[in-house]
Amino acid sequence: MATAQVAATAPPATHAGRFSPSMRGWFARIGVLAGLFALLMWVTAVVPGYWADRISLAVIFAIIGISLNIVLGYVGQVSLGHHGFVGIAAFVAAYYVTEQAGCTPETGCTITAFSTGMVVAAASGALAAGLLGIVALRIKGLYLALITLSYGFVAETSIFEIPSLTRAGSGMPAARPTAFDSDTEFAFLTFAFLALVIYLDWRLIRSKVGRAILSLKHSEPVASSYGINVTAFKILAFVMSGLFAGIGGGLYAFRLENVVANDFQFTSSLLWVLMVVVGGLGNRTGVIIGSAFFAVFPFLVELIPGAEHFFNDTLSRNISYLPILIGPALAIITIIQFPGGIAEQISPITRWLRGERFSLHPEGHGSHSKKDTRKAMLAKLGLDKNGEGEATEAPTEEIKQDSEPVVQGQPEEPHGSAGHDDTKEGVS
Amino acid sequence: MRTAIVVAVLAAFIGVVLFLGADDPSGPNASVVIGLVTGAAYGLVAIGLVLVYKGARVFNFAQGEFGTLAAFIVFVLLEQVTSPTIPYWAAALIAVFSVTLIGIGMERVVVRPLMNAPRVTLLVATIAFALLAIGVEIMLFLPEAKSLPRVIEAVNEAGQPVGPEVFGYSIEPQLLLIVAVLLALAAILGWFFSKTDLGLAILATSQDSFATRVVGIGVERTSRFIWGAAAFLGAVAGILYIPPSLPLAPGIMTAGVLIASFTAAVVGGMTSLPGAFVGGIAVGLIQSLSQWASGAWEIGGKTIDTIVPGAPNVAVFIVLLLVLLIRPQGLLGSEA
Numbered sequence: 160m161a162t163a164q165v166a167a168t169a170p171p172a173t174h175a176g177r178f179s180p181s182m183r184g185w186f187a188r189i190g191v192l193a194g195l196f197a198l199l200m201w202v203t204a205v206v207p208g209y210w211a212d213r214i215s216l217a218v219i220f221a222i223i224g225i226s227l228n229i230v231l232g233y234v235g236q237v238s239l240g241h242h243g244f245v246g247i248a249a250f251v252a253a254y255y256v257t258e259q260a261g262c263t264p265e266t267g268c269t270i271t272a273f274s275t276g277m278v279v280a281a282a283s284g285a286l287a288a289g290l291l292g293i294v295a296l297r298i299k300g301l302y303l304a305l306i307t308l309s310y311g312f313v314a315e316t317s318i319f320e321i322p323s324l325t326r327a328g329s330g331m332p333a334a335r336p337t338a339f340d341s342d343t344e345f346a347f348l349t350f351a352f353l354a355l356v357i358y359l360d361w362r363l364i365r366s367k368v369g370r371a372i373l374s375l376k377h378s379e380p381v382a383s384s385y386g387i388n389v390t391a392f393k394i395l396a397f398v399m400s401g402l403f404a405g406i407g408g409g410l411y412a413f414r415l416e417n418v419v420a421n422d423f424q425f426t427s428s429l430l431w432v433l434m435v436v437v438g439g440l441g442n443r444t445g446v447i448i449g450s451a452f453f454a455v456f457p458f459l460v461e462l463i464p465g466a467e468h469f470f471n472d473t474l475s476r477n478i479s480y481l482p483i484l485i486g487p488a489l490a491i492i493t494i495i496q497f498p499g500g501i502a503e504q505i506s507p508i509t510r511w512l513r514g515e516r517f518s519l520h521p522e523g524h525g526s527h528s529k530k531d532t533r534k535a536m537l538a539k540l541g542l543d544k545n546g547e548g549e550a551t552e553a554p555t556e557e558i559k560q561d562s563e564p565v566v567q568g569q570p571e572e573p574h575g576s577a578g579h580d581d582t583k584e585g586v587s
Numbered sequence: 588m589r590t591a592i593v594v595a596v597l598a599a600f601i602g603v604v605l606f607l608g609a610d611d612p613s614g615p616n617a618s619v620v621i622g623l624v625t626g627a628a629y630g631l632v633a634i635g636l637v638l639v640y641k642g643a644r645v646f647n648f649a650q651g652e653f654g655t656l657a658a659f660i661v662f663v664l665l666e667q668v669t670s671p672t673i674p675y676w677a678a679a680l681i682a683v684f685s686v687t688l689i690g691i692g693m694e695r696v697v698v699r700p701l702m703n704a705p706r707v708t709l710l711v712a713t714i715a716f717a718l719l720a721i722g723v724e725i726m727l728f729l730p731e732a733k734s735l736p737r738v739i740e741a742v743n744e745a746g747q748p749v750g751p752e753v754f755g756y757s758i759e760p761q762l763l764l765i766v767a768v769l770l771a772l773a774a775i776l777g778w779f780f781s782k783t784d785l786g787l788a789i790l791a792t793s794q795d796s797f798a799t800r801v802v803g804i805g806v807e808r809t810s811r812f813i814w815g816a817a818a819f820l821g822a823v824a825g826i827l828y829i830p831p832s833l834p835l836a837p838g839i840m841t842a843g844v845l846i847a848s849f850t851a852a853v854v855g856g857m858t859s860l861p862g863a864f865v866g867g868i869a870v871g872l873i874q875s876l877s878q879w880a881s882g883a884w885e886i887g888g889k890t891i892d893t894i895v896p897g898a899p900n901v902a903v904f905i906v907l908l909l910v911l912l913i914r915p916q917g918l919l920g921s922e923a
Contacts, residue, residue, distance in 0.1 A: 235707055298911045301646060301710055305849050309904040312846055316897025425842065429718050436711055484722030490715040494708060495700045
């Protein structure tokens with residue numbers, strides 16, 4: 160293959176064909192990945208404890224994001240009750256290590272007790288989601304959003320108020336394992352769990368089951384006509400989501416070391432939905448970055464010199480409320496302007512890392528905006544009134560793409576295709 | 588016809604309960620009356636939800652926050668604008684008007700670009716808008732709960748609300764006002780959707796947006812009207828319901844009213860305006876009666892403990908689930 164010799168930084172070839180980077184290209188990619196990983200680990204190791212604690216929060220958010228992404232990104236349903244799953248798992252983990260395994264904040268936990276606690280937490284999350292899914296996922300349409308929201312309220316006002324499970328106001332202690340007692344050590348532990356969740360999610364989606372789940376989003380009737388049991392796979396996806404939420408909840412419990420019901424409110428669920436949307440629906444990398452960003456963003460604002468003073472004193476507003484203002488605004492902008500979210504914006508980099516040519520445009524075929532695709536379609540049908548049929552060489556795969564290729568600052572954006580008022584068209 | 592039967596059954600149920608519990612102070616009498624007026628507020632919010640669902644086929648999660656925003660605007664105008672002082676009615680009018688404008692603005696900025704997007708996307712967008720509203724409320728008004736004065740101030744020396752007695756239970760006038768407003772709005776909207784051109788155009792749009800456009804109806808215009816009207820209804824509900832029942836805190840209508848109103852709309856059939864009204868009353872009754880039933884009972888000398896924390900929410904969840912599983916079209920719903 161002649162294309163195999165093209166170095167990673169070489170200009171795009173004009174002919175079609177599967178591109179594969181050279182040895183040097185692969186080394187560059189692996190080097191960049193390893194460098195990023197090492198940087199992340201190094202930062203976690205050297206920052207002071209309270210920053211390590213924030214990093215572990217970001218990692219937990221990433222796990223919750225992956226969990227929600229299964230329902231929202233893969234299946235295309237909305238779950239607004241994830242704070243219920245996460246909270247139940249957190250309380251169950253805390254209940255197990257404190258009441259059953261006998262851990263106390265003074266003595267700490269053994270690794271065995273901690274691992275069992277995490278397994279129990281994950282199982283309880285999966286069970287909670289499974290039970291809800293079995294009854295709720297038979298219902299068609301968007302009603303799942305209402306049911307999960309209602310379920311979240313039940314969890315908040317009933318389950319989290321069971322005194323033996325949650326010790327009501329004072330909260331249920333959850334001692335960390337002695338080997339991971341400091342915030343820095345605990346942050347590394349959460350990274351290990353994130354790696355596990357990423358691996359499971361990756362294996363799930365790459366399997367036959369995963370492809371069946373992904374098919375549900377596009378058309379349930381078509382999926383069922385191919386012999387896919389729609390309800391069963393939806394429930395399975397929901398259980399996986401609950402399992403990951405359970406892992407996130409268990410870690411949340413050990414991060415806080417004392418779980419109180421106030422930590423799990425419906426606004427968290429809404430914010431989690433938005434962080435997945437901002438990250439990029441269905442894209443694991445984007446979701447992880449988006450979720451981590453939502454978790455640490457308020458603390459990053461504090462780093463800006465004078466920002467905290469400006470908020471807390473000049474405006475007399477607490478800076479910790481900022482994410483609930485900025486998060487939704489980001490989500491609205493994402494939905495309307497950049498439907499691909501962060502994933503879309505960083506896709507040149509992620510595609511390069513996956514072994515494609517570096518290019519600012521999806522598929523590396525040069526410019527094709529929404530207008531180009533539309534023009535190509537019109538030209539194909541012979542409907543291009545203005546006779547501007549130059550875009551016909553756009554390959555047909557582009558037309559089939561279901562995500563809008565929105566690339567910011569795209570230089571070849573054709574501004575001159577006048578006469579089309581296509582603001583209402585093509586939003587699929 | 589079905590509407591008449593459902594209303595008659597509901598009225599008969601209320602009548603029987605009130606009759607049986609007439610002389611029993613610990614009976615369900617007070618709960619029924621509270622449930623009726625709370626249900627009226629749910630119905631008011633649910634009518635806005637049904638309106639949006641009819642027009643845009645989406646659940647509007649921002650409906651509750653229209654109410655909180657309006658209540659906050661009234662609060663600011665009354666408490667923080669001191670010279671000249673603004674009378675209550677003017678503050679309420681300004682608030683309802685501004686929130687209607689906010690609804691129209693939301694339609695233009697958030698809903699219109701997503702008109703042809705998948706409904707899930709639009710649903711998430713309304714969630715984002717609701718959270719944005721909560722964020723703005725927190726930032727502008729601080730998160731501490733405040734209390735908003737009532738439209739009709741009727742409080743005795745002890746600070747207890749006073750008002751006319753309904754079945755031996757004193758109801759403050761503002762709650763009765765909610766029932767009256769709900770009845771009036773339901774009648775107006777019923778007339779609007781069956782008799783006026785715009786109302787029929789909205790119904791047509793909800794059935795087939797493309798065909799509606801072909802016959803020359805401006806889809807943008809109907810959409811703008813729907814979201815403006817929904818915001819108006821939400822604002823009215825917030826100003827009327829928050830003072831007697833809820834503290835004024837950011838997100839209070841979303842946390843306290845929205846899910847019950849959604850259940851009310853689903854019970855009524857999601858597309859039926861009388862259904863939203865009936866559903867609201869039904870959900871209000873179910874909530875207050877389940878709260879009443881959750882307690883320690885002495886039956887035949889034995890104490891039976893039925894205390895369930897958060898009983899009203901559990902009841903709402905069960906009702907929502909059962910209706911969607913058994914009768915997804917609700918009591919009065921139809922595909923229109």
